[in-house]
Amino acid sequence: MLKLYYNPISPNARRVWITLLEKDIPFEGVTMNLNGDQLQPEFLEINPFHHIPVLIDDGLRVVESLAIMDYLESKYPSPALLPQSPEMLAKVRMVQMITTNELFPQIVGLIDDNQELTKIAKIKDNINTICNFFTDLLGDKPYFGGEELSLADIVAGVAISALPYLEFNLQPYQKIYDWSARLMQRPAWQKTQLSMEDFDKFKGRVRVLLKLRRREMK
Template sequence: MLKFYYNPVSPNVRRVWLTLLEKEIPFETVLVKLNGDQLKPNFLQINPFHHIPVIVDDGFRVVESLAILDYLESKYPTPAMLPTDPQQLATVRMVQMVTANELFPKVISLIYESEDSPQFAEAKQHIDQVLKFFTVALGTGTFFGSQQLTLADIVAGAVVPLLPRLGINLDDYPELQAWYERLMQRPAWQKTEISAEDFEQFKRRVRVLVKLHRHKLNQANK
């Protein structure tokens, strides 16, 4: 049976978790506690970069959440979560990449930066641009690129639900609010919804990792 190495505090983990549930793929969970389990030798043999999520399927290991999603879509193609029409497929890929490269880094800024800082204000402005882009990409569709759930909904739908907890009002984006409400009615989203306690743990972990990263940069520049 497929093994899924996870921790519920991670949005990247949630991408894979949602896909496994939506595709109804049988899997066994292996909880990785982020207070040191990810650095233990037995886990480093699975992922030397000490990140989650990881899956091991029939002895084949896949790291990095977007690569895992592509693997699951290819091996378990029903229900299909990637459209075949070129424009629809491009929409799915754009939403995935914009979430990973434009939205999620600014979520990190909202968590780490002081609310009266220029960086915090810039992050909110950038998130507004992303949500407007998503509104156009969604158009009149039920989901991104399709009338059926796609991997774009999986990826964006693991991050956008964090925004109201960080003071971003989705009511200002009515089409996205309706999309978000459709997702939250699905059992997979209800099962994987991050608890208030886990969300606070996620924020604490973000602050520690950003502080550590900036310290390393400062040391390298000396």
């Protein structure tokens, strides 16, 4: 059986968790305490970069959430979470990378309690740009990959579902708002959705990491 090292408050880990649930793949979950478990010698032997998630499959070790999701899609192709059309596949990959490289850093910026008001305004303007771009990519389809859920929806959905917790209103982006609500109706998303308490734990973890990063840069 697959073994997943994860923590429910980790967005990257939730990507993989949701993928496993959407594909109905049995797995053994190993919950990591992010206050130190990832730094223990036994885990560093599994992942020397001390990050989650990590997937173990019959001796194969896969790190990095996007790589894990691709592995699961290749090994367990049904139900398919990647479209066959080159156009739709390009959209899926764009959404995944924009979420990872553009949106998630903005979410971290909103969580950072040392941000100046002018920077917060700029962050929200950047998120506005992303939401408008995603609106264009979504078009009139229910999901980014077309008629069916894709890996893009999982990656973007985990990130965008965090925005209301950070007082960013999605309602002006009607298609994105409806798309997000559509995701939250799915059983896998209902099972993995964070409570406000869990999201506060995530924010606390992010702030600790930001403080450590600033200390290292001094």
